[in-house]
Amino acid sequence: MEKRTKKDIVIIMICSALFAALYIIFENSIMEYGKNAELSIWLRFLPVFAIQFGMSCLGIIIVIIKNHESLSTYGVVKKHSILSIIGCLVCAIPTVLFLFWNKELHGFFPFQGMFLTNDILQTPIPQNIILYLLVMLVWGFGESLFYVILSQKVNSLKKPKGLLNVGALLSALIAILIHGMLGFDMAIILEAMATFILMYGSIVVKEKTKNSIGNILIFFVIWNAL
Numbered sequence: 001m002e003k004r005t006k007k008d009i010v011i012i013m014i015c016s017a018l019f020a021a022l023y024i025i026f027e028n029s030i031m032e033y034g035k036n037a038e039l040s041i042w043l044r045f046l047p048v049f050a051i052q053f054g055m056s057c058l059g060i061i062i063v064i065i066k067n068h069e070s071l072s073t074y075g076v077v078k079k080h081s082i083l084s085i086i087g088c089l090v091c092a093i094p095t096v097l098f099l100f101w102n103k104e105l106h107g108f109f110p111f112q113g114m115f116l117t118n119d120i121l122q123t124p125i126p127q128n129i130i131l132y133l134l135v136m137l138v139w140g141f142g143e144s145l146f147y148v149i150l151s152q153k154v155n156s157l158k159k160p161k162g163l164l165n166v167g168a169l170l171s172a173l174i175a176i177l178i179h180g181m182l183g184f185d186m187a188i189i190l191e192a193m194a195t196f197i198l199m200y201g202s203i204v205v206k207e208k209t210k211n212s213i214g215n216i217l218i219f220f221v222i223w224n225a226l
Contacts, residue, residue, distance in 0.1 A: 002157065004067070005153050005156050005157055006157070008063045008066075008067070008153050009150070009153045009154060009157075011059050011062055011063055011066075012059035012060060012063060012146070012149070012150050012153070013059070013150075014059070015054060015055075015058045015059030015062070016054075016055050016056070016059055016146070016174075018054065019050075019051050019053075019054030019055040019058070020055055020178065022051060022054070023051045023055070030047050030048060030051065031115075033047060034047065034048050034115065034116060035115070037119075041116070041119060041120060041123050041127070041131065042127075042131075044116060044119075045116055045120070045131060045134075048114075048116065049134060049138060052138050052139060052142075052143075053138050053142070055146075055178070056138065056139075056142045056143040056145075056146040057138055057142035057143075057145075057146070059146075060142075060145055060146055060149045060150075063149065063153075064149075071145075074145065074148050074149050074152055074212055075148065075152075075206055075209075075210055075211045075212030075213070075215075076212055076213065076216070077210075077211060077213075079210070079211060080209040080210060080211040081211055081213040081214075083205075083209045083211070083214075084205060084206065084209045084211035084212065084213045084214035084215070085213060085214040085217055086214070087201075087202070087205035087208070087209065087214055088201075088202040088205050088214030088215055088217065088218045089214070089217075089218070089222075090201075091197060091198050091200075091201030091202045091205065091218075092198050092202075092218050092222040094193070094194040094197045094198065095194040095195065095197075095198050095222060095223075096222070097194070098190050098191055098194040101190070102187055102190075102191070108221070108225060109225060110136070110140070110220050110221065110224070110225040111132075111135050111136065111139055111140065111224050111225065112224060112225065113223070113224030113225075114135055114139055114224060116135075117132070117135060120132055120135065136220070139219070139224065140216070140219045140220050141216060141219075143219055143223075144212075144215050144216040144218070144219040145212075145216070147171040147174070147175070147199065147202075147203065147215065148203070148206060148212045148215050148216075150167065150170065150171060150174075151165075151167030151168055151170065151171045151203045151206070151207075152167060152206075153167070154166055154167035154170055155167035155207065160204075160207055163204060165200070165203060165204050165207060167203055167207075168199070168200040168201075168203035168204050168207075169200060171199050171200070171203050172195070172196045172199035172200040172203075175195055175196075175198075175199045176192050176195055176196060176199075179195070181195060198218070198222070198223075202214065202215050202218060203215070
């Protein structure tokens with residue numbers, strides 16, 4: 001079991017690191033291509049979608065299929081859902097306060113942080129519905145489950161002791177690195193601290209409640225939504 005878990009962690013990390021490296025290498029080209037309004041929205045969307053899917057979804061899908069697991073294995077259940085949601089929303093308070101302090105609260109709109117969302121919603125039906133559902137699936141459901149599954153795998157090897165949670169620590173550090181919250185500017189430091197509290201705290205909540213509904217929800221109502 002321990003050997004399989006280690007292999008699962010390696011699969012998830014390799015997939016994520018590979019596509020993160022591709023994004024770093026081709027970031028300028030991908031962003032310029034994505035912002036080229038003369039191209040079809042599908043052509044602009046697919047490269048960004050592929051990178052995000054590879055970073056957050058590919059590894060966990062491989063692991064789930066390989067192990068014949070269900071989502072309930074990772075806390076996608078009804079029991080303790082309310083406690084999970086409340087706990088994760090409490091962990092999100094520093095993020096909301098930071099956005100208010102930094103004048104980045106733009107009203108509630110899920111996935112507005114994804115730079116193509118507005119363009120997607122301006123396309124005709126059913127194209128806009130399909131594309132927006134893909135954004136929800138990958139940037140919302142997929143990315144949230146990435147942290148849930150990775151942390152659970154890590155914690156099965158290194159059991160949490162009180163609030164010391166290695167899986168939560170790894171998830172928080174990955175979130176900070178992936179979103180480029182590195183530097184000595186006060187805004188960057190505060191954003192990194194808020195993100196650390198959000199990610200670390202939400203994983204601890206998941207461990208305590210055995211429910212990940214709150215972890216998923218914050219990616220729809222907080223992360224990239226305010």
